[in-house]
Amino acid sequence: MTLTNRDIVELTAWRRKLHQHPEISNEEQKTASEVVEFIGETKPDRILTKLGGYGVAAVYESGRPGPTVMFRSELDALPIHEISGVLHASLAPGKSHMCGHDGHTAMLGALGRQFGRQRPARGRVVLMFQPAEETGNGAADVVADPRFGEIAPDFAFSLHNLPGVPFGEVRIRTGVVNCASRGMRIVLEGKTAHSSMPETGVSPMLAISELMPSLPKLGSGTFADDEFGMVTITHAAMGEAVFGIAPGYGEVWATLRTRRDERMANLCAAAESLVMKIASRNRLSARFDYHEIFVASVNASDAVEHLQRALDEEGILHAEDGLPMRASEDFGVFGHNASSAMFFLGAGEQHPALHNPDYDFPDDLIPIGSKVFMRTARNILG
Numbered sequence: 001m002t003l004t005n006r007d008i009v010e011l012t013a014w015r016r017k018l019h020q021h022p023e024i025s026n027e028e029q030k031t032a033s034e035v036v037e038f039i040g041e042t043k044p045d046r047i048l049t050k051l052g053g054y055g056v057a058a059v060y061e062s063g064r065p066g067p068t069v070m071f072r073s074e075l076d077a078l079p080i081h082e083i084s085g086v087l088h089a090s091l092a093p094g095k096s097h098m099c100g101h102d103g104h105t106a107m108l109g110a111l112g113r114q115f116g117r118q119r120p121a122r123g124r125v126v127l128m129f130q131p132a133e134e135t136g137n138g139a140a141d142v143v144a145d146p147r148f149g150e151i152a153p154d155f156a157f158s159l160h161n162l163p164g165v166p167f168g169e170v171r172i173r174t175g176v177v178n179c180a181s182r183g184m185r186i187v188l189e190g191k192t193a194h195s196s197m198p199e200t201g202v203s204p205m206l207a208i209s210e211l212m213p214s215l216p217k218l219g220s221g222t223f224a225d226d227e228f229g230m231v232t233i234t235h236a237a238m239g240e241a242v243f244g245i246a247p248g249y250g251e252v253w254a255t256l257r258t259r260r261d262e263r264m265a266n267l268c269a270a271a272e273s274l275v276m277k278i279a280s281r282n283r284l285s286a287r288f289d290y291h292e293i294f295v296a297s298v299n300a301s302d303a304v305e306h307l308q309r310a311l312d313e314e315g316i317l318h319a320e321d322g323l324p325m326r327a328s329e330d331f332g333v334f335g336h337n338a339s340s341a342m343f344f345l346g347a348g349e350q351h352p353a354l355h356n357p358d359y360d361f362p363d364d365l366i367p368i369g370s371k372v373f374m375r376t377a378r379n380i381l382g
């Protein structure tokens, strides 16, 4: 039930290879092929490819009835230029694994090796290598793929490494662990004019200057309560960079964030009606669209109990501190049809933060994360 030293050396080398060849969301073609090759050597009963994009799933059957237990990692990297200076730094300019998805993938590689040697006693294990986590569409696209019906997990588990938390310690709780969020792009249209005669045009300037402070005021509650809502202005622009034209077009981008999906629906409605009111008062037409939609990630109590039992048996410290997180995570989608839970594995208090350009996944987490998953799977399936 444990990894050999040789496994750990090889998994570490594989993690570093993935790190050198990052691909951003929805472009993970080579990473997916790399996973198929690595995981194929462990002789799973079935490998599904191109699930909801470049997703890969490996299935290890027991041949006996029982639940399906799924473990999820992510395939995608980020459009960030790496400055870590490590020997295995990214070879793709402007792209890098600054969220540690290379490490999460290596942990599933570790599970593949162990289930390749010894199948579960009942039910089956699915290793899900999911694409496009960073943009929020990957998990939803995988679940929407008709072939996901062949997987249909009863339990779904995932983890994310977390800098700022002592190395190897775990943060876990029942209920919300990651917020719902979405990007709202607001487009305002008026009419351009000569800058000497702005009164003949319709400028979005006043509407934008009104929206920027008033949208964040739609936020509510403190982060500790269920009614929490938050609006952050991330971008605004109007007109062209010239002096001769009064603008006739503008955009405001905002990120909406809540603890509950129901509260998100209210917050969107409130933001839309505010935009319409301000636009019509300024004789502008307005439209909006939404991007990077994440539902809230909510941990089920029975799935959390399975993880906590495994953590206790492995002697790993765990607590609720710092949860839920304001940041979003698309794993929540898997919880709509399965008992799901995600935990956070400390990457070290002084470790560079996720998405920082000098971040690198700590290799020593590979055996720790994979043994928690392994113990969980064996406890459920034998």
Ligand SMILES: [Zn+2]
Pocket (backbone or CB within 6 Å): 098, 099, 134, 354, 355
């Ligand atoms: Zn990330």
Ligand SMILES: [Zn+2]
Pocket (backbone or CB within 6 Å): 074, 099, 100, 101, 133, 160
């Ligand atoms: Zn991530």
